[in-house]
Amino acid sequence: xxxxxxxxxxxxxxxxxxxxxxxxxxxxxxxxxxxxxxxxxxxxxxxxxxxxxxxxxxxxxxxxxxxxxxxxxxxxxxxxxxxxxxxxxxxxxxxxxxxxxxxxxxxxxxxxxxxxxxxxxxxxxxxxxxxxxxxxxxxxxxxxxxxxxxxxxxxxxxxxxxxxxxxxxxxxxxxxxxxxxxxxxxxxxxxxxxxxxxxxxxxxxxxxxxxxxxxxxxxxxxxxxxxxxxxxxxxxxxxxxxxxxxxxxxxxxxxxxxxxxxxxxxxxxxxxxxxxxxxxxxxxxxxxxxxxxxxxxxxxxxxxxxxxxxxxxxxxxxxxxxxxxxxxxxxxxxxxxxxxxxxxxxxxxxxxxxxxxxxxxxxxxxxxxxxxxxxxxxxxxxxxxxxxxxxxxxxxxxxxxxxx
Numbered sequence: 001x002x003x004x005x006x007x008x009x010x011x012x013x014x015x016x017x018x019x020x021x022x023x024x025x026x027x028x029x030x031x032x033x034x035x036x037x038x039x040x041x042x043x044x045x046x047x048x049x050x051x052x053x054x055x056x057x058x059x060x061x062x063x064x065x066x067x068x069x070x071x072x073x074x075x076x077x078x079x080x081x082x083x084x085x086x087x088x089x090x091x092x093x094x095x096x097x098x099x100x101x102x103x104x105x106x107x108x109x110x111x112x113x114x115x116x117x118x119x120x121x122x123x124x125x126x127x128x129x130x131x132x133x134x135x136x137x138x139x140x141x142x143x144x145x146x147x148x149x150x151x152x153x154x155x156x157x158x159x160x161x162x163x164x165x166x167x168x169x170x171x172x173x174x175x176x177x178x179x180x181x182x183x184x185x186x187x188x189x190x191x192x193x194x195x196x197x198x199x200x201x202x203x204x205x206x207x208x209x210x211x212x213x214x215x216x217x218x219x220x221x222x223x224x225x226x227x228x229x230x231x232x233x234x235x236x237x238x239x240x241x242x243x244x245x246x247x248x249x250x251x252x253x254x255x256x257x258x259x260x261x262x263x264x265x266x267x268x269x270x271x272x273x274x275x276x277x278x279x280x281x282x283x284x285x286x287x288x289x290x291x292x293x294x295x296x297x298x299x300x301x302x303x304x305x306x307x308x309x310x311x312x313x314x315x316x317x318x319x320x321x322x323x324x325x326x327x328x329x330x331x332x333x334x335x336x337x338x339x340x341x342x343x344x345x346x347x348x349x350x351x352x353x354x355x356x357x358x359x360x361x362x363x364x365x366x367x368x369x370x371x372x373x374x375x376x377x378x379x380x381x382x383x384x385x386x387x388x389x390x391x392x393x394x395x396x397x398x399x400x401x402x403x404x
Contacts, residue, residue, distance in 0.1 A: 005207070005208070005211070006179050006182065006183065006207040006208070006210065006211040007203070007204045007207045007208070009182050010175070010178050010179050010182050010207070011055050011058070012055060012059070013062075014059070014063075015032070015035065015059055015063065018052065018055065018056065018059060019052070019167070019171050019174050019175050019203075020051060020052055020164075020165070020167045020168075020171045020203075021051070021052060021056070021164055021165065023165070024162055024164070025056070030162070031056075031060075031162060035059075035060055035063045035064065036063070038064050038065075040060055040064050040138060041138065041159075041160060042132045042137075042138055042139040042140070042158060042159045042160070043139075043140055043141070043159050043160045043161070043162055044117070044140075044141045044142075044143060044147045044151060044156070044159050044160070044161045044162070045057070045140060045141070045142045045143070045162055045164055046143050046144075046145075046146070046147050046161055046162070046163050046164065047144070047163060047164025047165065047166075048144055048164075048166050048201060048202065049144055049202050049204065049205075050167070050199070050201070050202030050203045050204035050205055050206075051164045051165065051166060051167055051201065051202070051203065052164065052167075052203070053115075053142040053164060054070075054113065054115065054142065056164075057070075057111065057113040057140040057142070058113070060111060060140065061111035061113075064108065064111075065108045066108050066109045066110060066111045066138060067109070067110045067111065068111050068113065069084050069087075069110055069111065069112050069113065070112075070113045070115065071084070071112065071113070071114055071115070072114075072115045072116060073114055073115065073116045073117055073118070073119040073120040073124075074115075074116055074119055076114075077124070078123070078124055078127050081112075081124070081127055081128065082127075084110065084112055084137065085131050085136060085137060087110065088109065088110040088112075088131070088136050088137050089136060109135070109137070109138060110136075110137050110138065111137070111138045111140055112137045112138070112139050112140070113140045113142065114139060114140070114141045114142070115142045116142065116143065116144075117141030117142060117143050117147075117150075117151060118143040118144075118145040118147070118150030118151065122152055125151065125152045125155050126152065126154070126155075128155060129154055129155060129158070132155065132158050132159070133158055139155075139159065141159065145277060145280070147161055149283070165201075166200070166201025166202070167199075167201045167202075167203055168201070169193070169196040169197050170196075171203075172195075172196035172199050172201070172203055172206050173192050173193065173196040175203050175206070175207065176192050176195060176196060176206055176207070176210055177192065179207050179210050179211070180192075180210070180222070183210070183211065183214050185214045185221070185222060186221040186222065187210075187221055187222035187223070188221065188222075188223060190223075190224055191221075191222045191223050191224050191226075191227060192222075194224045194227060195209060195210060195222075195227055198227075198231075209227065209230060209231070210222065212230050213226050213227055213230040216229075216230055245276075248267055248270055248271055248274075248276075249267075249271070249280075249281075249284060251263070251267045252264060252267035252268055252271065252281075252284075252327075253284060253288060255267060255331070256288060256292070256327065256330050256331040257288075257292050257335065259331055259332060259335070260331065261327075261328055261331045261332060264327050264328075264330075264331045265324060265327060265328070268281065268323060268324065268327050272316075272320045272323065278311045278315070278316060278319050278320070278323060279308070279311055279312065281311075281323055282304070282307050282308040282311045282323065282326070283308065285304040285307055285308070285323075285326050285327070285330060286301070286304040286305055286308055288304070288330055289301040289303070289304035289305075289330060290339070290340065291337065291340045292335050292337055292340070293330065293333045293334065293335055293336065294336045294337060294338060294339040294340060295336055295338065295339050295400070296333070296334035296335055296336030297333040297334050297336075300329070300330060300333050303326060303329050303330070304326060304330065307322050307323065307325070307326035310322040311323065336400075338398060338399060338400055339398065342397040342398035342399070343397070345397045346397045349392060349395070353389075353391060353392070356389035356390070356391050356392065357389055357390070358389060359387060359388075359389065359390070360373075360374045360375055360376075360377060361374075361376060361377055361378050361379045362376075362379065362387060363375040363376060364376065
């Protein structure tokens with residue numbers, strides 16, 4: 001029992017004991033209402049590590065009298081999913097007198113908690129669709145990544161997304177005091193405050209360190225000095241969902257924009273060393289290739305896409321080389337934002353003027369009536385006339401950098 005992770009040992013048994021996410025589970029809030037009214041449907045829990053995604057999924061299953069099944073997308077496959085689906089189907093059937101070995105199931109259904117759902121490929125996510133749609137399983141997917149990019153749209157449309165926030169230092173401290181009680185250990189308030197701040201909103205990280213220090217120094221109270229000795233070396237402060245995450249990617253992009261290769265490589269190295277998702281970095285490179293390089297060097301988009309593809313196939317640690325290659329190429333490339341800026345000027349007009357009538361000669365004419373009405377009339381394959389709607393004639397959005 002003492003070797004069991006402290007986070008598991010102190011896992012709350014009820015919503016009343018759950019710490020954090022009051023915007024979701026506070027009295028009258030969306031998840032609180034759904035749980036107490038037994039109207040829980042499939043959902044995606046999106047938030048940073050150590051904020052209670054697994055615990056919340058367990059509590060949802062418990063409070064709605066459903067069987068809780070858990071898989072990690074890192075180590076599971078379609079066969080593992082099929083076994084759970086088959087079990088859920090069996091639970092929905094009335095018991096048979098001829099079943100020699102009935103499988104105990106909850107009559108109210110199954111909650112499948114799929115941790116790191118973003119690591120499932122499209123085929124694996126597709127497999128879940130019919131069973132989510134017909135209610136065979138209640139899917140609760142957990143992810144630290146933006147589900148808009150990592151979860152297929154069909155599955156996303158059948159699930160409600162709840163955003164979990166990093167825990168505050170006060171919330172982390174509250175959890176740590178509970179952990180001390182279970183460990184039968186003592187600590188001063190300064191040590192708890194230090195540890196709560198160090199955790200950067202991740203309760204699991206804080207509890208792991210608390211458990212480690214009590215194992216290393218079992219006969220003395222937990223102090224800041226003991227915590228620092230246990231840490232040995234402080235990791236880079238980098239929370240994937242918080243300010244440093246956005247500061248670093250911003251510095252990376254701006255360094256490439258300034259063609260400062262060394263700075264761009266440094267900020268890339270910081271992100272890689274901190275464990276940033278390489279697909280997140282590569283995705284920003286693809287955007288940068290069109291936004292900042294554009295027509296000055298069109299092959300930049302090809303290179304950026306190939307880096308993204310390499311990252312998908314190879315993964316860490318080798319793909320850091322692909323990221324470095326792409327970073328140097330994009331930083332050294334000529335820059336031209338004219339296509340990007342022209343598009344958004346056109347978008348402003350589209351928003352301002354709505355659906356202006358399209359000139360008749362540009363319209364499709366698939367029927368005789370449409371041709372009689374002038375659709376497609378006088379269209380020229382390589383026309384030099386102004387093809388904008390009448391109200392926008394003469395408007396110019398795109399201007400090359402070298403155009404006076």
